[in-house]
Amino acid sequence: MSLKDDLYKEVILDHYENPRNYGKLENPHICEKGANPLCGDELELCLKLDGDIISEISFEGKGCSISQASSSMMTELVKGKSKEHAFNLMKKFKSAIVEDIPQEFSEEEYELESLLGVKKYPVRVKCAVLAWNTLEQALKKEEK
Numbered sequence: 001m002s003l004k005d006d007l008y009k010e011v012i013l014d015h016y017e018n019p020r021n022y023g024k025l026e027n028p029h030i031c032e033k034g035a036n037p038l039c040g041d042e043l044e045l046c047l048k049l050d051g052d053i054i055s056e057i058s059f060e061g062k063g064c065s066i067s068q069a070s071s072s073m074m075t076e077l078v079k080g081k082s083k084e085h086a087f088n089l090m091k092k093f094k095s096a097i098v099e100d101i102p103q104e105f106s107e108e109e110y111e112l113e114s115l116l117g118v119k120k121y122p123v124r125v126k127c128a129v130l131a132w133n134t135l136e137q138a139l140k141k142e143e144k
């Protein structure tokens with residue numbers, strides 16, 4: 001186990017034990033549920049939009065450390081950002097973890113790299129992308 005792997009484990013554990021933006025949102029504009037039955041992960045995402053900006057976002061859920069840490073990181077990275085930014089970040093993350101195409105992550109986004117270690121395990125990849133897929137569904141629902 002390298003030093004980097006240890007660091008990544010700590011990042012995931014920290015988000016799992018102290019999830020950011022966890023809880024219910026008052027008067028959300030959109031809520032969307034996601035699940036990963038293979039692992040037993042469940043997630044409900046709620047958000048508020050201010051024009052094109054995701055002004056508030058929160059999640060509740062249960063499941064493995066990867067799914068919960070990924071949800072926590074995702075909410076932190078898209079809160080206060082435009083929908084377009086969120087979509088682009090989702091594409092970048094999924095490209096890196098699903099297609100194994102190397103991506104450049106900014107300093108703000110570096111925690112996402114901690115999840116990339118699971119890309120060899122298809123079941124765990126589903127855990128890591130659950131939050132992003134649920135966000136995508138939520139934003140598409142809003143556009144209808």
Ligand code: ZN
Nearest residue numbers: 039041064127
């Ligand atoms: Zn899982």
